Amino acid sequence: MKAFIPTDSPRTTGPAVRLAEVAEPVQQSDQALIKVEAYSVNRGETFVLERPPVGWRPGKDVAGLVVQAAPDGSGPAVGCRVVAHPPALGWAEYVAVPTTALAPIPDHLTAATAAALPLAGLTALRLLRAAARHTGHLAGRRILLTGASGGVGHYVTELAAAAGARLTAVSASAERGARLLELGADQVVPTVAAAEGPFDLVLESTGGANLPLALDRLAPRGLLLWFGQASRQPVTLDFFSILNGPVSATIQQFSYADVDGPDGPDLATLVRLTADGQLHPELGTVRDWTRTAEVLDELRERRIRGNAVLTVS
Structure with missing residues (x-):
């Protein structure tokens, strides 16, 4: 499958990624396999990309379709649309996510809007x-x-x-x-x-x-x-x-990760507020994922207001 990975020689002046062929995710027992439809890029990820850890791939905010349910029977069934918050690896065609770190999304909520919610x-x-x-x-x-x-x-x-x-x-x-x-x-x-x-x-x-x-x-x-x-x-x-x-x-x-319990319930709260019109994700830009490197530079230079979302074609 295709995924964005850090370039071999990251620039210190800005983020650098390239689209590459990588191995498909191997599901753990508590993970659902998601076909990614959209992902959000965060400014913090642009900083990590300047000196990325060995073997790391970016991607914490995704929305898409469950194509394989978790082997242990937890979480949503095949065909369910979800928003998810994996620890990494989300800028890809597919990503495996613990079922405790995702929430279903209703039909009227677009993948681009949902992807802007997690982080x-x-x-x-x-x-x-x-x-x-x-x-x-x-x-x-x-x-x-x-x-x-x-x-x-x-x-x-x-x-x-x-x-x-x-x-x-x-x-x-x-x-x-x-x-x-x-x-x-x-x-x-x-x-x-x-x-x-x-x-x-x-x-x-x-x-x-x-x-x-x-x-x-x-x-x-x-x-x-x-x-x-x-x-x-x-x-x-x-x-x-x-x-x-x-x-x-x-x-x-304060660290948003310092919580007692999984991300799923809070993701469900964000989805409910958005679906009910009480929360309005600010989509500063929505572009095809082939333009990820361009968006990263603009985000790092603070030229995008709100969330930057890429859709996987």
Whole structure:
């Protein structure tokens, strides 16, 4: 079968993949074999592609058709359309996925839309869940979201607004900011420095100079959840400055993979919200999978708003 693999000599200036013939997946007892119809590309994968692990192939967000059910009898039957979140290997014609990491999708939901859900949607859903554990609820809470223009930012904005939060989104693009307002953001500002606190919660994904600026805008006993470093710049914190900042602030690192239980139930929640019209995946581009390398470069350079989806022809 055909699949995208890292090139033999990855460039340090950008991602590099090539379409190649690879062995077909060998199912484990708890895995369904999926014929991939669409997959989503994440910016984090572009970073891994700069220095890929030996034997690794990218692909964490896929949607397609079950062509072989799991040998142990778990999961969906042959012919079921599903969205899945494998750990890797998804940029291919076929992929084997644990049945605990997939969810059925209804007929009216396109494969391209479903493929945009897993990584970004799971991150947003679990990020707000972690925030709610700290605050008790999100209704009425003031939230500052940095790096809001990507797929995660769009999902966070819509989910937070639906929960009754007052969200200030940071986006340097006026066009992207307008879309965030449509999705329910209370306010959009071009920089963290322009955000007027205090905020009960800060959801910080850019790192560099933005994290200390965002921390300064926390309310007393507020929480900063750090879930990314899109700027790729290290964070420097002045602890003397922190002592003069928000009282009893909490800084907590967040990983969407740090959960008790499988991905399937949360994927099913995202599918239900999308199918019911309560969640709207932002498809920044949908192209044929032969253009994957081109999309990777655009994604890494932040020229795509929302999710980038490739359809397997």
